Each structure stands twice: as structure tokens, then as C-alpha cells.
Amino acid sequence: MRLLNWKGPSLAVFLGSLSALRNVHAIGQATCVSFNSSPSVFSVVSGGRSAPLFISEDEWPGVQRAAADFASDIEKVSGISPTVSNVTSSVKSSATPIIIGTLGQSSLIEAVVNHTKLDVSSVSGIWEAFMIKEVANPLPGVPKAMVIIGADKRGTIYALYDLSEQFGVSPWYWWADVPTTPNSEIFISSSGCSHGTPTVKYRGFFFNDEQPALQSWAMEKFTNGTGAALTGSPFNHFFYTKAFELMLRLKGNYLWPAQWSSAFAVDDSQNQPLADFYGIVMGTSHEEPMMRSIPVEWGLFGVGPWNYSTNAQNVYDFWVNGTIRAKPYENIFTMGMRGDGDLPLSETTNVALLEKVISDQRQILTDVFNGTNVTDIPQMWALYQEVLAYYEDGMRVPDDVTLLWSDDLWGNMLRLPIPSEFNRTGGAGVYYHYDLVASPRDYKWITSTQMTKTYEQLSQAVDREATRIWIVNVGDLKPYELNTEFFLAYAWNSSRWSYDNLDTFVSAWAQREFDLSSATANEVASMMTNLTRYNNRRKPELWNSTTFSLINYREAENVFSDWDALLNASTMIYDSLTPEFQPAFFQTVQHPILASSTLGKMWIAQGMNSLRVSEARLSANDLADQVEQLFEKDYDIKTEYHQLLDGKWNHMMDQTHVQYFYWQQPMADTMPPISRMQSKIQALPGAMRISPEGSAAAWPGDNPNQCAAGYSCPPPTITLDSFVPLNSRYIDIGAGGPSPFTFTATSNVSWLILTPSEGSVSPSNPEVRVEATVDWNQVSGVQAAQINFNASVPGQPFESTPAYFVANHTVAPSGFKGFVEGDGGVSIEAAHASRNTSVAGITWVELPGYGRTLSGITPWPRTGNDFNNFTAGSGPSIEYDFLNFNTINDGGNVSATLLVSPSLNSMGPDRPIKIAVQIDDQTPQTVAFIPPVRSGDASSAVGW
Template identity: 35%
Template sequence: MKSNEDFILAAPDQAVQIYLDPKGTDYNGLRRVADSFGADIKLVSGITPVMITQLEQLAGTVVIAGPIGGNELIDRLIAEGVLDVTAIQGKRECFRLQLVEAPMPGVDRALVIAGSDKRGTIYGIYSISETIGVSPWVYFADVVPYRNTTLSIPVSRLNRSSREPSVKYRGFFLNDDWPSLGSWVTHAFGDFNEDFYDKVFELILRLKGNFLWPAMWSAEFSLNGKSSPIANAVHADEYGIVMGTSHHEPLFRAGSEWQKVYAQYGTSNRWDFARNPQAITAFWEDGIKRNRHYDNLITLGMRGESDSALEGSDQENIELLKQIILTQKALLKKYNLEHMPQVLAVYKEVEKYWYGTAEVQGLKDWEVLQDVTILLSDDNFGNLRKIPEKHEQQREAGWGIYYHFDYHGGPHSYEWVNVTPLEKVWEQMTMAYDYGIRDIWVVNVGDLKPMELPLSYFMDLAYDFAGWGTGAINQTEEYTRRWVEQQFGSDLTTGTVDGIAQVLADYTRMNGRRKPEIIRADTFSVLHHQEAKRVLEQALSLEQAAAKYELKLPSPLKDAYYQLVYYPAVASANVIAMQIYAGLNNLYAERGSILANTYADLAERAIERDKQLEQHYNTGISGGKWQGMMSSPHVGYVNWNADGWSYPEVTRVIPAQEAIMIVGVEGTEQGYTAGTAGLPAFTNLQQESYEITVSSGGAGFEYEAASSADWIRLDRTQGWIDSGVTIRVSVDWEKVQGAASGHITLSGAGNTVTVQVTLEWTSLTNMPPVTFIETHHTVSIEAEHTASRVAKSGVEWKTISNYGRTLSSVKMLPAGISFDQPEEAPYLEYRLLVHQDGEYSLTAYIAPTNQLSPVSGLRYAAGFDGETPVTADALPPNYEGGNHDNEPWCRAVMDNIHTQVTRHRLDKGQHTLRVYGLDAGLVLQKLVLSSGPLPYSYLRPVESFHT
């Protein structure tokens, strides 16, 4: 056999042998992984490989797997100079794949998977699974690989070595918020036992992770085992999973354990170290005794019971935390664990205790914590709260980050489908890494499903930051394409892969604008900027695209497609449509229009569809495997949690006889009430056509254009409304020169309404390119559409495509550099034209970044035509990220935007605007200049016309 021939892993007439050394210290865990690897081969080829543990039984084609120093045959090949492991030896979690011809008598050819350690070996094994088409989501999303009875791996995919992972500890937190995950687990496995966790451990390793915070609200990881109470921890250790406990569960103990066992330690059930220290200390000590032999990342500190704050003053709590940590460290030393990795979670109120206040010194300079990794956090909504100062970034024990794709808390919980676009993950987590947060990345995934895409990205970013991190700006689209191919096969056409990737990107961006749980009937304006219409069209288009690509997939892939793509996309879009229909129902019901009934029907259909989609997920796919998994309430939240949620209510209108009314004019800045007979003029027309919707209560009507107005055309169309009539008013721009006005007559049931149309012209002759024109007293600009960009001190503004509520964002990169004065700072330049002299307000729309250090803000400056720029801070003086009692922060995370206004006096004519970035972390998405109050719309005005 030639060394350049493909390696045959499986063929109809042979079954590859897989050899593990039974004497190796890592044998138990490697055997578990090797068995699942064998199941992968069988899943693809239908052929079951043979597991071998005796060297003398090896023959033919074999796979040899094991860590350096933990596999006798691998160590012999290294000693003989046959196997080259210099690229991985002494490193962390690396593997070497190498083809070896005739490694021993009777063996023709071997694929050697050598690991620098146990996890490196496992990553190498699962890399072969991926090569043959098995997705990491093979179990948790029922991803079925394409069948192929002959599995041959090109040599080009072998003979390679992996790099060390970028982040040391990489994993997720199962925040088992009932009813979804808990319902499914108890139905499928009986409890959160080792049968369940074996599946989780496999997933983590397939995703090249190594760390887990286990489910905790109703589960006790080290007590819920089936074969023995501690079985979960035993299996984790065998698999090589480093276990932790969440931010409020110190020293190996689950949060729910205390109230069940406190009587073993005393008479009081108070989770209060100041009042009950002896019992709590004994409780912790038993946790150490129970779990000390396993690989753990030990949580220190203490918070109040059930994820609450301590009860004392800031000074009292800081002093109490010092006593607690000293007690915990003494216990660890007692059991010779003082050198095990330890972590302190600076989460919620603990952030104040870490940094201190003006009156009280915090914990950050306390020498006792020098050997403890400090786990910072986001604000529970995907925005970092704090980052290390430059002089702190190289602290010996390092930094970690606790991030969220799911959250149970104020101002509103979000626990349903993914609402975090990959672009946001990239923007925030690359900033974390660049600021030195490289030791722990752990993300709250709630029920795990359906967070498959963002979790995959988070883990890949942590594993291979060089490939996907700061240097890979605007590569999330490519990542999504590759992920689609991984789940559904590379045999799909390019158009289908691109289309599915677009569905994933569109639905997460749609949810990123505002979370489904808090979309209301009035969130998107039914009166201004055609907003409700535009958003509805996006939602309906998304549903159609998801259905279109489902038809292009073979039957075995449809269950996976429903879980990974169709359900989260279509169900999300359906919620938006439901609320917009309810909003239109409200509007027309107030006007007495029978169109209200049409929208009542549509809203009720959407409600029923929501129920049907959920039921199909829970019982209709994968043979009913996912019973209960998709059960989270996700519509109409009125509290921070789901209590009191409801579908939107609708109103029906009894048709009136002999009635006709104009119920809306799309494309203007104003809505019209029933029976309006004198509509104001359209001014500054820019689009080709406008729509006038007429609702008839049963009477007939006619319409006509004035004969003198040959530049206006009327068409009676279906429009976007299913009932009533839409009159489309189209302007022939070639004929309109010299025309000043025209009129349209609508008549019916004795009523006649006249609409006067007036044009105001602006000459665009000799106007510079990318000059935005004022319309309706407004200039709206997407931030990326600059006339020019100027870098300073090596910092430049770069576009992050598809990031934000409308088009994109711009951010100063590299991250981490702030500027004191505008003249020192990089700036963006825009050109615009206004029609009148006067006072203007410039509203900046900025991503909801928090104050990244105690002394920074989110400052920028804006100025016109060389004037002294006006400095502003997107964060008000009382802003406190992560505090659900802080109204500015709550508004920012609910709307997913900061807004700040500067004021400027401008003369009629052309102007140049400069926007300077002053504080690191500033992400600009949109600018709106207006000479008066802006009517309500969620996404604000659409972008103005520009040359």
C-alpha cells in the first residue's frame, strides 16, 4: 500500500480495529469516547469497528489512540522515531494525527491519534468523526450524516498537529430553567443522572470544550447519580471534563443542597455566614471530602440564597466575604487542595465588592486572591460589565468571563430561542480576549436547546481565537455557512447552503433587535415609516425562506432542520407577525374599520400556529424524543418572569352600512383617523409611490385621477392588506418637471375625500457623492455610510457587517484605546443637506455597551463644518449596567440600543458632520438629524436618500 493512498476507515468487506492501552491511566474515559467514535463509524457506514486492547490481536488496518506516556504502542513508536510528536509534546490539549505504515508485525497501516494529554487525544478522535461527516450535534439535534459504506480519509486531512486552545477553560452552564430542560430530562432519563450527563460530556468534547457548570435549580450534580450518588462526578472525571459550580455555589456544593441537609450541621437553616458560620463551614467541608479527588475549578466566595445578594452594608459584606474566603482557603489547605485552580465570580453585586466604593476599599488588591482566577461577567444580556485595566491584564491567576445566551431575571427573562447574533458574540468576546480574559469562558445556555449555533460559535472562538477572533472581522457569515455544511452535508448546493445560513442569520438578527418575550402589539409603529409593514414583510419572507429550504433537504435531515433552523426561525417570525397583526387590529378597531376583523383573524391564526409549532417540536419530530423541551412561555411578558404572560387580545368590529373612510396613508409621517376629509399635503416626496388604504363598510366606491395630473397614476391593488382596497399613487418622475401639484378624488356612499399632493424639488446638480438629503425634517444615516474615515494613533473605525438593529455598526479597532480630546481621536465624516435654517438635534444610536471600567464612560463628540465638537456620553450619570432597578440600563437592554442627543444650529444648505470616538467599546449604528420631534417608531427613521 502506498503512503499517499487514502486511509480506509471502513469498507463493506472490512472493519477497522481501534486499539486502546488498557493499562493507561486514562483508559476508562478514552474507552467511553472510543465507543462513541465506533458508533459514529457505524452510523455513517453501517459497519461496526472492533475494539482491541491486546497488541497481539492487532491486524490489518488499525486506529491507535492514546496520550503520550499513556499508551505503550504510541510511546514505542515515538522512541523508534516513527511517530513525530515534537509539535505537541508538553503542550495542553493538543493532538497529532499521523499515518504509519507497518507499525508492527501483522499491521499493514495505522492511523495514530496521539494526544499531549487525555483531552488532546479525545479531540483528535472526534476530529476524525467530524471528518467523516458526524456533527457534534449528532445526539442533541439528531443530525444524521450521509451514509457511505466506504469511509476513506484523504491523506491531506491527516498527518497534522493541532495548536493549543486559545482559552484554558471553555464550557457552558446548564441553567435548568423549568419547564423545558427539566421536563425533557426527567422524561428521558428519570433525573439529571450520569445517563444524561454522558451525552452532555460528549457534546462538550465534540465542541472541543473542557468545562461545565451543571444544572442546579432543582438538581444536585454530585447526588443525582443513578449507579451511585457521585456517579456524575466520576463520569466527568473519566471524560476529562473539569467541573465547576456556578457563581453562587461555593466549594463543590449545589445551591439546592443546603436546605435539604442543614439539619446534619445544626439547628438553623439560615444561609448566612455571619449568623451561622459553623454549620455552613461544616457543610462546605463535606463537599470537599466528597469531590476532592476529581478535576475541579473551585468556586470561592458566597452570595445570598437562591442567587440573591448578601444582606449587609457594602463595608459589612466586603469584610464578611474576606472571612468567608479565608475560611474556604483554610479548608482547601486542610485537604491539600490549596494549589487546585480556584475562581471568584465577580457577578452582579459582587462587582461592587471587588472594586469597592468611594467609602470602602474593595477586594481587588487583596493579596489573598492573587492565586484566584477572577471571573468577570456580562450584564446578563450579552454586554460586558467590566474589563481588566491594562496593568491588571497579566495577573498570574488570570481572568475569566461569564456570558449569557439565556437569562432568568430582570428586567425581563429570555429563555426561549436564540436572541444573540454571532456578530454580537464576536464584538464582545473578542474585546474580552483582547483585554486579557483568556483563562475561563463559560456561557449560560439555559436549556441548551435551541442554542446550538451560538454555542458552537462561542466554543470555536474560545478554542481557535486566531482563526475566528479579532483578525477575522466579518467572518461570522462564513462561519455560519460552514456550520450549515457540517449539519446538513457538503453535498448541498451552494445556493441551499447560503440560503439556510441566511435564514439563521436573519432570525437571530430579528430576535436581537428585541427579544420575542417583550415584543408588544405596539412595538413596531403602524403609523410611521411603514415600519410595521416592513417588519412584517421581513418576518413573512423569513418564514417562506425557511419552508423553501426544508423542501430541498432529504427526509433523514428534516428533524435536525426543524430543530436547528425551521422552528427557531419560523416560530420567532410568527411571534412578530402575531404582534403586528394585533397592533393593526387595535388601530383599525379604534377607527371602526372592518379591517380590524381581518387582522383579528390573522392574529388568532398566528396564536394557533405558535401552539402547533411548539407541539410538533415536543411530540412530532424524532419519534417524540424531545417531549417537553420546547415549553417555555415566550409571548407577552408583563413581569420579569413568565408570570402573567398572555397572547395578544384582539377586537372585532361590526360592519357599518353606507360607510367609507381613508384609514391610512403609507409613506407619510402621519396616520389618519376614520372619516378624515381634509388630509395634509405630502411634501418632499422621495419614493416612487404611496399607498392610500380605503376600508368600505359595504358601500361601493369609485376613484379617479384629475385629468390635469398626467404625472400621477392610480392603481387599485391588493397591497399588503387582505381586506379593503389599497389605492397606489405612483409618480412618473420624467413627466413631473414643472408640475406643482395634482389631486386624486375618491368617492363613495356620498362622501368625497380629496388628497392634495404637492412636490418640493431639490437640485442634485454638483452635489458631492454620499450626501444625505433632508426629508420630512429628518436626515437618517446608517453609520457605515461615511464620506471618509480618519485613523489616529493606530486606531481606525471599522465596519462590523450585519451587526445592529438595522444595517451594521462601526467600531474603533484595535480595542482598548481611549482618547481625552476629540482632536486626538479617530473620526467619521458624513455629508448632508438641510432645507432650512434652525436648531437641529443629532441622535446617535449606539450598541448597548456598558461602562467598561470604573473611570470610563461611552463618550463621543460630534461637530459640523469645523465647529468645536460637542462631547456627549451615551451613558447617563446614574447608569449602572446589570442593575435591574436602573431604568437607563433596563431601557438599553430591552431596546438593544443606547441613544444620546447633541444639539447644533445649522443654516440651510450642505454640511459636513464629524463624529469622534473617545471611549473604547463605542459601537455606532445610526445617526438621525432632525429639526423637530421624531414621531414614535421602534427602529427610527429609515435611511434618507443620498447621492
């Protein structure tokens, strides 16, 4: 079979470097820190003494504050607290200092540059760039110094936090309680390190869907229990102090604040100036224009309906006041308008009205920022859901307004710039989701986004020049720590990461956070890959008793075992850690695995309970008990999280997640229904129940799953061919009531082996699994056997139930190499190709860890062929050799099923993604697997 080519920007198909050394703490950046002395290093701390920190009084206040953090970080690592001094160029120092400052702001740095003629061309005028370098005789009377220079305020701040991370202070030291690995000696290489402008100019996250977890937690930790006077919100400057520092340590610079029951500028009068003081660029979400919170502020201060066609003046005045309030600070203004409560505007809204909205908003900016060219004021228009449809209908905004393209709420980009849109002066950006409140189902409880998928989608944004703004919805932030850091790290420097080294990001993260060996860190990387793989097959909020098949391919049982294996691996590492590291590991690794595995196993147990009841098997009662136990364990896990560190994170796991009834979160966690078999009365057909693999039925007696009639059905027939991977079928021998019995399983042929062939079943051991295997050396072609299951029940008549077994010894031609049909099908992992043919420099590459099982594949690079399509058969192809026994020439039909990622038509509605499939020399068949739909109709128009 050949996948001949794709048409469109990206497709991942599923069928079925950086070195990291212990005590090297930085992730994804060039390191210049060491912990051993040498002739080519500068001493930060050595011999019990620390280099002093020099900074000028005229430095940015935010840099002054970050320098204090830097000093504190040095003390965390070394136990030595450096002095921090405001100095002038006339300072004299016998110690070798660290001089900190910003080009164009710090008179101290200006003096260093003038005195030494230091070449700062690599950072001068470069957005958020920095350089760190040892300089001889930086100032008269100072023999040498390590000089930290930022091109701008945040450049200097990032330089300090970059070094702090390399020293061993995790960005998550407070938010995830990561201990600092001590080192009494800290050095920076004399040549230092540097960073140019980030890949994405504005990078940040969105606190959203924040009730019940984040809001309840913040209310307890940052207020006296009442919240803000007008809104009741707990998100005050105490909360944002912690949030802003984390963002800067993660190299972010842009925030959409919490909005439901909150209003950033109203909740606390210190919030806006605090953000500017820290150096955080503030914005508002896709549905909150002109730096005003919707719906809270409109509910407080708005007059009349939120409707620009009937109430334009009041809405206009509302926006004017928000703009005046925001003017002193660094912001990105959200343009346009959605309906109140993040709903679409009314159906009578037209493009002309929306264009007037933006025109009027631009006039407000011009009036309020009198003397400033409106094109120099950062603005963005979020092409979110139905708003993208307006764009497709021809609506346009001024060229300097950033177009913020959105995913489909589930991590699949709806649209990205096409080449004709690359040169807009406002550029383009991305709004992405790790958390969602929307139809068809919320997902806001636990981490469920695959890092590989995030990379695959956002690397397209890089390729398509959508790098002005990236914002990700992180809900409550916890427990999305790892994914949030990757999002910002990739935005900071996309060139560091590719599809084949993402696992090193996680292993480096595990080493930094938990001080693990490289081998154990690699285990953690594998665990986190599996955690998100299992949770992304279907989001936990969408799980139910039939998510995984209870009868086919032992799927549910295998998933249950996978969860157990994952939890056992995580627990082994957790138990091996010292107590100081366990809280951080519990929050970021152990808890997500423990919580997810418990919920996943509960749903599987509930499905098996229902199945066993329908089969009149007493083991249903044990499964009912298991469901109850797992449901209670779910609560215990949440309680353990909330009691961690004397309740520091109390309420953070309050999010309900068990048994959704519609898209919105359940109002309480509710145990799914269970059924019990009357254990004191025997099932009508007798004490023994026979349940063969691949069937939802049981024998003897009637069952609707035995045959179409549902009664008087023949004995079961079990089939097996020689290419079934497990090379066996099972038959469960179950108790049908309170009577214990012994059984035997015998066949009339020597080639069928039954293990065990006898056993005992009782209420305390309600079922035994018999595996039926075949000695294929004794079988030629298709042969049949009969199995008799006989039961001896004390005080009851002898029971005997027959079953038929058909063995099909299929044989592949001599010398064939490839995949062979087993059990009526051929299943191939996408990466296991026989041939991979490149065209125009494009080839199919593997995306490790992407998808349901092993990995996915996608054409690479996505920029190839100048973004143009190939015709079927002319593009890069990937081939799979397989053999099936139901051939076309013999009159049968062959169906090929491709499991594809839900990549959307991001080149626009007129460029649908297509893939062509050819089997042997048959005519290729081309499929556009994403149907053409008007933007905003593909998912619910409500979403946050």
C-alpha cells in the same frame, strides 16, 4: 459628518477565510480527512475493510470510552465496524492499525515514541494538545500505523472526535438528530493534523432556567417519572452521559450543572464520578460556592440562615462537606458568596466580611487537600452584578483565583481586565448569556443572540487576556445549538475567526449538518443572520403591539414582510431536503424561524387591529381573526416540534412566551387582547373611511389623532419630497361598516398620479390601498394639490372626502455625491462612509450583520494605542457626506442621532466610552453615552 474618535474599548455604530466544500465536514479546523485514495493518505476504511484500533489497557478510561465512540462513528459513516483492541508493545499486525493513546499515561504510546524517536515536542506538556500522524515501523512487527497522541486525557479525546467530525459525524448527531453522510472510503493524510493548546483553558456551558422545558423533557426521557429521591430532579447520569459526550465533541471541558430543583452530586451518586470518567471539569454557578448546590442543598442539609455574619459555623461546615465530596474529581471551585436564591447579600454585608468568606474557603481547601498547595487548586470568583461593585470598592482575592467577569445579562460585557490586571496568575474569564431569567424580562424561549455580537464582545476578552474560563448560560440548550457551538469553537481556537468570516462558520455548519451545496448553505447563513437580527432588535419576550411603528415608514408592514420572506426561504429549503435531513433542519433552522415569525406577525396584527378599530375600519375584524389564527398556530408549531421523531423532544418547547406581564415568565401563553368593530352597523361618519400614510387618524368624522382638538379637524394633508426612497404615499380606502361601495380618487393636477384611481370596497374586500406618486418633471419647488375621494353607496347619499397633497421638489447641487435629506431626515448605514481615516494603525471596520439593519462599525484593533484614549479630533475618524435643506446658517438646527451598540465601560468606571461628533466645521461634541452607574445597579440584581 465625522465620527472623530472613540474613547474606550469597543463601540459598534449602526446608522439604520474559510473555504467550505461539499463533503468537507469539519468547521474551523485544519482538515486531514479525504474520501479518495492517493499515495499520501492512510486508509481508515477502504475496500470494505477498516483499520483496527489499538489502545493500551492502562489508558485513561475516558479515552477508552471515546475510542469506542470513534469506532462507532467509523461504522456510521462507512458501514464497516473496526475492531478495538487493548494491546501491548509486543502486538503483531498484518493490517495497518490506528494507535491511540495519551502521553504519560499510555504504555503503548510510550513504546511507539521510544521505538521511533517520534518528535512529540509539539504536544508534550501542552494543555489538551494533540497530534495525528502516520508513522513507519511504530512497533516491532507493525510496518506502519496512524498514531493519535494526546498531550493529556482530553487532548486524545478531542483528537478522536475531531476526526469523527471530519469523517462526517456531527457533534449534534443525537442532540439535533443530524444524519451522517455515508462514505465507503475514508482516508487520513499521512502528514495528519494537529492542534495546540486551546485559546481558552476551561470552556463550557451552564444548564440553567431549565424549567419547564429541559426538566420536563428529561423527566420523561431519563426517569420513571419520579426523579431523584431527595430532589425530584431528572438530571441523572443517563442525562449527563448525553450532555458530556456532546460537550467533548464540541471541544468543551467545563460544566455548570442544572441547579433549580436539582443538585448535581445529590441527584445521582454516579454524576460526579461519571463527569471525571468522561473528562469533564465540573463547577458550580456564580452563586454556588465550594461545589455545593444553592439553594437546593442548603434547603436539604443546611442549618439556620444562609448568612455568614450570623451563622458562619454552619455555613462553613456545609462548605467543608462539599469540598470533601468533590476532592477526588477535577473541579473549579466557585469562591465568595451571594444571597440565598441568587440574590445579593444583605445591605449590611461589607467587603471585610466577604474577604473573610474567601479566606475561610481557602482554609477549607488547604485542609481538605492536605499536602496540595492551595494555589494549584483551580478557583474562580465571579464578578457578577453587585459582586463587581465589591471589586470596584477595593475588595481583592488571592492572585491565583480566576476573576470571572460577567456580561450585563444581555450579552454586553460589564468589565474586562485592564492592562494592570493582565498578569494575575489566576487569569480571568467570562460568564456570558444566551438565556436569562431576570428583570426587565426573561428571554429563554428562542434563539435571539447575534453571532456577530458574541464575536465582537468575546474577541475583546481574547484581546484583554480573559481566556482562563469561558462559560455561557444556554438555558435548556435547545434551541441554541448553533450559537453554543460557535461559543465553544471560538474558545477552542479564536485565531480561526474574525469579523469578516463569521458567515463562513454558519455556511460550513449548514453543509455539515444538512449536506447542502455551498450556494444553499450560504442561503442558510443569511437566514440565520436575519433570524437573530430580527429577534435581537428586541427580544421576542419584549415584543408588543407597538414595538414597530404602525404608521411611520411602513415599519411594521416591512417587518411583517421580512418575516414572511424569511419563512418562505427556509420552507423552500426544508421542502427540498430528503426526509432524513428534515428533522435536524426543523429543529435548528425551520422551527426557530417559523416560531419567531408567527409570534412577530401576531403582535403586528394585534397592533394593526387596535389601530383599525380606533379608525372605525371594518378591516379590524380580519386582523382580529389573524391574531387568533396566529396564536393557535403558535401552539401547532410547538406540537409539531414535540411530535417530531415519535416524541423524542416532547416538552422541549414548553417554555411560555406569549404576553409577559412582568419580568418572570407568564404562567400560561395568553392571546393578546383584540377588538372587533360591529360589522352589522355602519360607522357614524359613513360607509367610506380615508386613512392616509403617516397618521393614526381616519376621515371623515372625529378622531383624537386628526388634530389637537380631536374634533372639527381639517382634511388631512399629505407631504412628499423627491428624496423619499419609496417615492409615494398611500391612502387606505376602508369600509366603515356592512355597506359596499365604489370609489373614485381624483386630483386637480396632472403631476399627481393615483393608483388605483377607482375601486370597490365591501365586507369581503374591506380596504383598498391607493398609492400617490409624483411626476417630478412637472413639479418645481413646492406645489399643492387637492384629492377628492368620492364614494357611491347603494341606497345612501353620495360621499366625498377631500385631502391635500404637498409635493416638494428638493434638488441637490450638481455633482454632489452623498446622502440627501428626504422626508426631513438623512438615514445612513454606518458602513456607507465617504472617508475612513486610520490613526496609529486603528481604523473603523464593518461588523457584517450586527445591529438592526445592515451592519455596524467599530474601531479595530481594540488593542491599539496601547489601550489609551485619543482626544477629540486626534483619533481615527469616519466621515459621511450628506446634504440637508435645513441648514445652520439659515437659522435651523441639525440633530445627529447615532444608533450605538449597548457596549459598556469595560475599561472600568473611570474610562467611559465616548464618541465625538463634528458636523462641518462646527466644534466637535463629545458624548459618553453610557452613564456612570455603580456596578450591579445597571440591571436587576437578580439574574441567572
